[in-house]
Amino acid sequence: MRAAVLHGFGDLRVEEVPDPQAGPGEVLIDVCCVQPSVTECMLIAGEPVALHRRLADALATGPVRFGGHEFCGVVRAVGPGVRRCRPGDRVTAVETLVCGDCAACRNDRTDACVRPEFIGFTRPGALAERLVVPETAVVPVPPGVSAAAAAAIQPLAGALHAHALAAVAPGETVLVLGAGVMGLLAIQVARRGNAGLVAVSGRSPAKLALARRFGADLVIDATAAGADAADQVLAAVHDATGGIGADVVIETAGGSPRLGLSGPDTLELAARCARRGGRVVGVSVLPDDVPASLGLLRERSVSLLHPRSGAGGYSPSGSVFAHALRLVARGDVEVEPLITHRSTGIEAIPEAVRVTRDKAAHGAINPVQVRLDVDWGQP
Numbered sequence: 464m465r466a467a468v469l470h471g472f473g474d475l476r477v478e479e480v481p482d483p484q485a486g487p488g489e490v491l492i493d494v495c496c497v498q499p500s501v502t503e504c505m506l507i508a509g510e511p512v513a514l515h516r517r518l519a520d521a522l523a524t525g526p527v528r529f530g531g532h533e534f535c536g537v538v539r540a541v542g543p544g545v546r547r548c549r550p551g552d553r554v555t556a557v558e559t560l561v562c563g564d565c566a567a568c569r570n571d572r573t574d575a576c577v578r579p580e581f582i583g584f585t586r587p588g589a590l591a592e593r594l595v596v597p598e599t600a601v602v603p604v605p606p607g608v609s610a611a612a613a614a615a616i617q618p619l620a621g622a623l624h625a626h627a628l629a630a631v632a633p634g635e636t637v638l639v640l641g642a643g644v645m646g647l648l649a650i651q652v653a654r655r656g657n658a659g660l661v662a663v664s665g666r667s668p669a670k671l672a673l674a675r676r677f678g679a680d681l682v683i684d685a686t687a688a689g690a691d692a693a694d695q696v697l698a699a700v701h702d703a704t705g706g707i708g709a710d711v712v713i714e715t716a717g718g719s720p721r722l723g724l725s726g727p728d729t730l731e732l733a734a735r736c737a738r739r740g741g742r743v744v745g746v747s748v749l750p751d752d753v754p755a756s757l758g759l760l761r762e763r764s765v766s767l768l769h770p771r772s773g774a775g776g777y778s779p780s781g782s783v784f785a786h787a788l789r790l791v792a793r794g795d796v797e798v799e800p801l802i803t804h805r806s807t808g809i810e811a812i813p814e815a816v817r818v819t820r821d822k823a824a825h826g827a828i829n830p831v832q833v834r835l836d837v838d839w840g841q842p
């Protein structure tokens with residue numbers, strides 16, 4: 464079969480590789496649709512985030528199959544002992560595979576597993592025509608969910624997990640910083656999950672228009688230069704909350720300005736926008752050396768929460784994936800409007816990676832999706 468192979472940082476090539484086989488307890492899947500995650504694209508480019516060191520060590524010994532944990536496909540074959548999957552099933556999979564055997568796993572704390580595997584990181588992923596995953600990672604895709612939406616389900620699972628972590632009580636104000644993929648999903652989840660006033664800040668007119676369409680009550684245009692943008696957001700939040708601040712702030716805006724993100728100061732803005740005793744959920748991936756506003760958080764008794772995330776962290780569990788798929792099937796959450804860039808054929812993967820790494824410059828919201836020639840059986 465053909466698959467993307469990383470020959471060195473920035474050198475991703477599509478080439479012939481051995482066909483994978485399903486071993487005991489494993490499922491062989493024909494990839495129907497795949498999208499590179501932004502973190503994967505950064506790692507492929509050689510940026511020092513997440514599992515960079517591990518990838519650099521692997522590349523030192525030769526080419527590496529890397530990337531492709533956000534995907535959907537159709538089961539082609541199952542290995543001995545597989546009971547819940549059959550050929551022809553439409554499926555996706557959770558990224559993190561826990562060992563099931565360490566002290567954490569044996570004590571029902573699989574999120575703290577000491578020997579996790581990650582699809583597309585520690586084992587070959589879906590930047591390929593086929594991949595093999597353990598049956599335990601497989602999540603069935605219900606009828607009514609398109610291949611495009613199924614391949615984009617992991618970020619929604621992340622948004623659901625972030626919302627659950629914040630334990631939003633009925634009527635509480637939720638402020639979402641940033642109107643990218645995670646922000647636009649967080650708005651929809653908040654609307655479906657107890658929130659009272661839902662506010663969002665962002666800069667792109669197209670994304671802010673989507674935020675309105677998805678039901679944000681207050682849309683804050685944060686296009687002022689530098690620190691003034693933060694003051695703009697804070698003033699609007701105080702206006703809307705009688706000077707108290709938001710009960711919950713979902714921070715999705717931070718990161719490198721070179722990639723169209725809002726820099727390292729978003730955590731401080733989140734802390735300033737939260738009410739006394741409020742919660743900040745840090746969704747964005749900030750550099751390791753970003754200064755944390757610990758004094759501000761402490762002084763205002765604001766909790767800083769970190770949800771599980773994909774891309775080498777711990778992804779939400781299969782049950783959260785299943786719920787995310789259910790929300791899409793019911794039409795409660797819209798994913799498709801976020802998918803701005805689509806391409807076809809396995810040869811398109813390196814270009815999809817290049818564009819996804821620099822989404823803002825290309826006007827992309829979701830990562831670029833690549834559709835392969837596999838019959839999904841429905842629109």
Ligand SMILES: [Zn+2]
Nearest residue numbers: 562565568576
């Ligand atoms: Zn374990």
